[in-house]
Each structure stands twice: as structure tokens, then as C-alpha cells.
Amino acid sequence: MKKNGKILEVQNLKVYFDTEEGIVKALEDVSFSLKRSEILGVIGETGSGKSVTAYTITRLLPQPPGMILEGKVLFEGEDLLKKSENEMLDIRGEKISMIFQEPMTALNPVFTVEEQMTDVISYHEKISKKQAAEKAIRALELVKIPDPSLVMKKYPHELSGGMRQRVMIALALSCEPELLIADEPTTALDVTIQAQILALILEMREKLGLSVIMITHNFGIVSEICDSVAVMYAGNIVEFSSIYNVFENPLHPYTEGLLKAIPPLDKDVESLNVIPGVVPNLIHPPSGCRFHPRCSRKLDICEKKPPKLVELTDGHFVACHNPLGGGKR
Amino acid sequence: MKNLLIRRLLLVIPILFGVSVLSFLLLHLIPGDPARIIAGIGAAPEDVEVIRKEFNLDAPLYVQYISFITGLFNGNLKSINTQDAVIKEIIPRFVNTFQLSLFSIFVSSIIGITFGIIAAVKRNTWIDNLVMGFSLFGISMPIFWLGILLMLVFSLYLNILPPGGKGGFQHIILPGITLGVASAAIVARMTRASMLQVLNQDYIRTALSTGLPKGKVIVKYALKNALIPVVTVVGLQFGYMLGGAVLTESVFGWPGLGRLIVDSIFNRDYPVVQAGILLIAVVFVLVNLGVDLLYAVLDPRIRRR
Structure with missing residues (x-):
């Protein structure tokens, strides 16, 4: 079951949305994999399909309008896309948990922390509410919440943003999942709290052997905590490798552009490096490679044929007809 | 919570004073001499004088107001x-x-709440359309027509329920359903709209991501959030009903407050009309107070204000 120590393999995921304006081709061909206890960063601009990927994995994608057309999501060797809704209930929260961007609205405002946590724990572990409450307190202690039994009685609006995100993490980890999908968990928090939450996620990986998918649009976060990174552009994974490979030796022009857009701290710069153009409309995406209208290394083939994600060097995947670094195809 | 209750109760006092003044002034706001109005058109001058004396209509207004209130009790x-x-x-x-x-x-x-939830969960399907169709029908339908229809079916043809009057529990069923169905239509619409909004919230996605079954998420985590506007509407409906459902009461011969007030208006029985209006206003204020307190029970964020 645990071949190659891979906990999750996403293969050729194709997800469209049927909207009034037309078919939104949200994910075209998304493949990546995640090893046990690894932290994978999924990075991309807004609308690149990061969250759609996350919701497809957990089958929380609203269908309709969403349509999962092709692909597999192999979790511990089993295809989640073939599971029934009832089988998914035993996976969500128990084996795969999620945390979200906005801790302000991700917790239910009219129930106490205790109610929200014990409901989930007693449902999955089939234990009494009282036992669940003890377990919830331990989970809150784990995420370093001071005075957990007091916090249990509080409503979300009585907690600070950082505390709420800690509660959210405690809720997600309360049933000891194998995989945590974090959808921009620190975007809404100020930087000191951000650092604390990231440190907490790293610590949970050490303590619980947790695997993490970290969805973000911030390369800083990726460099701080991730082991590998998948770069998404307009519904495709354009580059996927270890963090070292991607930062030191980016192969895709888009990745290079993103890295160049980070202003250097040691020099004064007049203006930021930006990638020209805007993210394409996914109802009528560009032909061939979806990045070609903005690409400085465009070849004729780029307009005609979408590039496949291939392993160019050892463990370094890229979807590009004319990759950087002299890599030949 | 206790503070909120006390503050709301204190607020009720000036409102009650206001409505009592207004219902008292009713007689004096009608153009003309109150004594003559009470006596009716074509009453003999002596009768008018008797009434003037009996109702103390020569006294200053505040004295009359006080004797109106004390007289009531x-x-x-x-x-x-x-x-x-x-x-x-x-x-x-x-x-x-x-x-x-x-x-x-x-x-x-x-x-109303059951159908509202169903319509919201099955939004844009034939079930939703069916429920909303019935709701539109419920809102548009004249209440006396439904009453007569129910009476025909259940009293005349099936002969299982009494067609009217006041007696045991079976007497309340037909008028109760008549009045309830019309208001259920409004409650269903409100529940649906409010549920749709709540179902799109982040915390519902969170609840689903923790693996709780959808039914539980909807009935527990979504509904409690969606209930506030619904409680408002139910409270208003309840207030209107308590003010007397004249049509329903008339169709089913139900001896309620609405009919008493209407009859008293026709009979120019002003003291009854005034007291009736005052009572309805008081009840309305109290129902709204109850609704306010229910908000606080439902939403902890309101408790602190």
C-alpha cells in the first residue's frame, strides 16, 4: 500500500466548472505526489487552481457547478474519487484534515469551541462527549493554547485571530490525521502570528509525523517550511520538485519570473520585476501552453501544443517546451 | 444576558406609555365632540349630556387618561x-x-422551517421549485378561501372535523391550519433565503471538512445561524395573529379578539375598542421583546452588546 512511501498521489486531475458565462477550465492536467511526513508547498496566483485542487482531493468541491472529469487521487493507494460520500466521511477529519485562510469566519460563530471540537471527536472516535472533551483539551494543549479548559467554553469571537487559527489547527488535528491540507493558513494573520503558526505546523510534523500540503502565494512561506513545491499556473502544474531544485535551478520561465519578482533585501530597487500580462481567463484559456502569451522564451510550438509535465532531471518535473537552465528535452 | 434583559424591559416602559396615550386619545382625535360620537348620530341632547358625565369628558385630559388606565384595571x-x-x-x-x-x-x-431548509439544500432543482411554488400559492391565496375550502373537505365531505365554533381540540385544527399555512409560506421563503446565505459560509465548509455528515451540518451548524431572520418573521407573524385574525375568526366562528374589536367598532363601543387596541399593542411589544431575547439565545455575539 505504501509504495515509495508516498501518502498522496494526484494524477492528471481535470476539473471544470459549469458557469453561466461558460465552462471554466479550472484544472487541466494536475499531477503531483507527496511523501509521508513531507511538507509540499502548492504555490500560484489567485485563480491558478490551488484551492480547487485541495477541495477536489477532499471531495468538498461543490458539484455542480464543479465537474471532476479525469484523474485519480490516490491516498494511501486508494482512489478517493471512487469513494462513496459515506466512505469519505471516515476520511475527512479523520485521515485528511483542512485548515483555512480566514480564521475569523472558518469557525462557527454561534457554537463554543468545545461544542465544535467534541462533536467532531465523538463522531469519529465513537466516544462520549465527556471523553471527547478531554481529548479536545489535549489537542488545544498540543497547539500551545494557554488555559485550554477556559478556551473550550469560549465562542470564536472572544478569541484573537492567532488563537482562532490555533483552535482551527487543534480541531483539524484532534483525530490525528495523516494529511493536513492548509489553504493559505497565515494570509489573514500579521507576520509575528504568521511565524508562530508556521512553527506550529513544523512542530506538528515532527511530533505527529504529519504530511502537509501548504497552499500559498507566498514564496517566503514555501522557503521557510516546505520540502518540495508545486508551482501552479492557470490550472496546470508547471514545475514540481524539491524546494532546493526550484529555488536554485528553476526550469520554468514562470517560476523564474515569480522568484525574480521577490525584491532583494540587500539592495535598493527602483521598481519590482513583474511578469508582463495578466492571468488568463479560464473560460477561453490560451491555446497550447497557457503561459505562452506572457512568456519570454516562447517558441512556435508553445501556441500549438500544451507541454506535458515531465521529469527533466532527477525528481525535477517541468511542463515547458523551452525550459531554462539549458535543460534539453 | 441578565443585563440585556433588564435593559430591554426598561425600554418597554416608555413604549407602553406611548401606546396607552395613543389608544386613549383615539376618541379625542376623531373630529367632533367625543360625547356625541359615543352617543351616535341623532341622539337626544340629554343622552349626550349623560354620556359626557359618565365618561367624565369635561375633566382635563390627564385626569381622563388616569381614570381610563385605572378604570381598565x-x-x-x-x-x-x-x-x-x-x-x-x-x-x-x-x-x-x-x-x-x-x-x-x-x-x-x-x-415553514422544514420546507425552507429542504428548498435551500435542493436549490434550483424541481424540489426547490415545487416548494417555492407552493409558498407563492400560500402567500397569494385569500385566507378565507382556504378556510372555506378546508371546511368543505374536512367538515362537509369527510365529516371528521367541526366546521367552526369553540370547543375541544378538534375545533382549533381547521382555523389553526388556515392561519398557519398562510404564514408558513412566508416563513419558508425567509428560511430558504437565510439558509442559502449560511450554506455558503466558510464555517460550513469547515464543518464539512471535519467529516461530519451533511445532515448534521445542516440541521445543527447551519440552521442555528440561519434562524435569526426566521425568528424575526415568526415573531412578527405571531404578533399579527395575536392582534386577532379577523378573517379566520369570522369564517370559523372563533370567538377571538379580532372579531370583538370589529364588532365593537360597528357598535361604537369605544371603551372596548380602546382597550383592545391597547392590549394588541402591549402584546406586540412583548412578542418583540421575546424575539430580541431569542436573538441573544441564538447568537452569543448579541449577548454582549
Whole structure:
């Protein structure tokens, strides 16, 4: 079951949305994999399909309008896309948990922390509410919440943003999942709290052997905590490798552009490096490679044929007809 | 919570004073001489003078107001028709109306909330359209027509329920359903709209991501959030019902407050009309107070304000 120590393999995921304006081709061909206890960063601009990927994995994608057309999501060797809704209930929260961007609205405002946590724990572990409450307190202690039994009685609006995100993490980890999908968990928090939450996620990986998918649009976060990174552009994974490979030796022009857009701290710069153009409309995406209208290394083939994600060097995947670094195809 | 209750109760006092003044002034705001109005067109001048004396209409207004209020409670304020104390006349009628309203609001909430949830969860499907179609029908339909229809079916053809009057529990069923169904239609629409909004919230996605079954997420985590606007509407409906559902009461011969007030208006029985209006206003204020407190029960964020 645990071949190659891979906990999750996403293969050729194709997800469209049927909207009034037309078919939104949200994910075209998304493949990546995640090893046990690894932290994978999924990075991309807004609308690149990061969250759609996350919701497809957990089958929380609203269908309709969403349509999962092709692909597999192999979790511990089993295809989640073939599971029934009832089988998914035993996976969500128990084996795969999620945390979200906005801790302000991700917790239910009219129930106490205790109610929200014990409901989930007693449902999955089939234990009494009282036992669940003890377990919830331990989970809150784990995420370093001071005075957990007091916090249990509080409503979300009585907690600070950082505390709420800690509660959210405690809720997600309360049933000891194998995989945590974090959808921009620190975007809404100020930087000191951000650092604390990231440190907490790293610590949970050490303590619980947790695997993490970290969805973000911030390369800083990726460099701080991730082991590998998948770069998404307009519904495709354009580059996927270890963090070292991607930062030191980016192969895709888009990745290079993103890295160049980070202003250097040691020099004064007049203006930021930006990638020209805007993210394409996914109802009528560009032909061939979806990045070609903005690409400085465009070849004729780029307009005609979408590039496949291939392993160019050892463990370094890229979807590009004319990759950087002299890599030949 | 306790502070909120005290503050709201204190707020009720000036409102009650205001409505009592208004209902008292009713007689004086009608153009003309109040004594003559009470006596009716073509009354002999002597009769008018008797009435003027009896109702103390020569005294200053504030004295009249005080004697109106005290008379209400000590029974000195009497119905012109029956010469009974107004309070004795009104209270049993109000109890009848209260029973009918309670039954109707129960029917209306159960049907309305259930169908509203179903429509929201199955939005844009034929189930949603069907529920909303019925709801539109419920809102548009004249209430007396539904009453007569129910009476025909259940009393005349099936002969299982009495067609009207006041007696045992079976007497309340037809008027209660008639009144309840019309209001259920409004409650269903409100529940659907509010549920749709809540179902899109982040915390519902969170609840689903923790693996709780969808049914539980909807009935527990979504519904409690969606109930606030629904409670508002149910409260208003309940208030209207308590004010007397004249049409339903007339169709089913239900001896309620609404009919008493209408009859009293025709009979120019002003003390009864005034007391009735005052009672309805008081009840409305109290129902709204109850709704406010229910908000606080539902939403902890309101408790602190």
C-alpha cells in the first residue's frame, strides 16, 4: 500500500466548472505526489487552481457547478474519487484534515469551541462527549493554547485571530490525521502570528509525523517550511520538485519570473520585476501552453501544443517546451 | 444576558406609555365632540349630556387618561353595550386568540422551517421549485378561501372535523391550519433565503471538512445561524395573529379578539375598542421583546452588546 512511501498521489486531475458565462477550465492536467511526513508547498496566483485542487482531493468541491472529469487521487493507494460520500466521511477529519485562510469566519460563530471540537471527536472516535472533551483539551494543549479548559467554553469571537487559527489547527488535528491540507493558513494573520503558526505546523510534523500540503502565494512561506513545491499556473502544474531544485535551478520561465519578482533585501530597487500580462481567463484559456502569451522564451510550438509535465532531471518535473537552465528535452 | 434583559424591559416602559396615550386619545382625535360620537348620530341632547358625565369628558385630559388606565384595571371602564367591565369582556376573547395563535404559529414554524431548509439544500432543482411554488400559492391565496375550502373537505365531505365554533381540540385544527399555512409560506421563503446565505459560509465548509455528515451540518451548524431572520418573521407573524385574525375568526366562528374589536367598532363601543387596541399593542411589544431575547439565545455575539 505504501509504495515509495508516498501518502498522496494526484494524477492528471481535470476539473471544470459549469458557469453561466461558460465552462471554466479550472484544472487541466494536475499531477503531483507527496511523501509521508513531507511538507509540499502548492504555490500560484489567485485563480491558478490551488484551492480547487485541495477541495477536489477532499471531495468538498461543490458539484455542480464543479465537474471532476479525469484523474485519480490516490491516498494511501486508494482512489478517493471512487469513494462513496459515506466512505469519505471516515476520511475527512479523520485521515485528511483542512485548515483555512480566514480564521475569523472558518469557525462557527454561534457554537463554543468545545461544542465544535467534541462533536467532531465523538463522531469519529465513537466516544462520549465527556471523553471527547478531554481529548479536545489535549489537542488545544498540543497547539500551545494557554488555559485550554477556559478556551473550550469560549465562542470564536472572544478569541484573537492567532488563537482562532490555533483552535482551527487543534480541531483539524484532534483525530490525528495523516494529511493536513492548509489553504493559505497565515494570509489573514500579521507576520509575528504568521511565524508562530508556521512553527506550529513544523512542530506538528515532527511530533505527529504529519504530511502537509501548504497552499500559498507566498514564496517566503514555501522557503521557510516546505520540502518540495508545486508551482501552479492557470490550472496546470508547471514545475514540481524539491524546494532546493526550484529555488536554485528553476526550469520554468514562470517560476523564474515569480522568484525574480521577490525584491532583494540587500539592495535598493527602483521598481519590482513583474511578469508582463495578466492571468488568463479560464473560460477561453490560451491555446497550447497557457503561459505562452506572457512568456519570454516562447517558441512556435508553445501556441500549438500544451507541454506535458515531465521529469527533466532527477525528481525535477517541468511542463515547458523551452525550459531554462539549458535543460534539453 | 441578565443585563440585556433588564435593559430591554426598561425600554418597554416608555413604549407602553406611548401606546396607552395613543389608544386613549383615539376618541379625542376623531373630529367632533367625543360625547356625541359615543352617543351616535341623532341622539337626544340629554343622552349626550349623560354620556359626557359618565365618561367624565369635561375633566382635563390627564385626569381622563388616569381614570381610563385605572378604570381598565379596577373594572370602572365599562363596555357601552353590555355594561360589563371592559377587562372582563376582553380577556376571555384574548385567551381564545392566544390559543389559536399558538397553534397556528406552531404549524407555521414546523412547516415553514422544514420546507425552507429542504428548498435551500435542493436549490434550483424541481424540489426547490415545487416548494417555492407552493409558498407563492400560500402567500397569494385569500385566507378565507382556504378556510372555506378546508371546511368543505374536512367538515362537509369527510365529516371528521367541526366546521367552526369553540370547543375541544378538534375545533382549533381547521382555523389553526388556515392561519398557519398562510404564514408558513412566508416563513419558508425567509428560511430558504437565510439558509442559502449560511450554506455558503466558510464555517460550513469547515464543518464539512471535519467529516461530519451533511445532515448534521445542516440541521445543527447551519440552521442555528440561519434562524435569526426566521425568528424575526415568526415573531412578527405571531404578533399579527395575536392582534386577532379577523378573517379566520369570522369564517370559523372563533370567538377571538379580532372579531370583538370589529364588532365593537360597528357598535361604537369605544371603551372596548380602546382597550383592545391597547392590549394588541402591549402584546406586540412583548412578542418583540421575546424575539430580541431569542436573538441573544441564538447568537452569543448579541449577548454582549
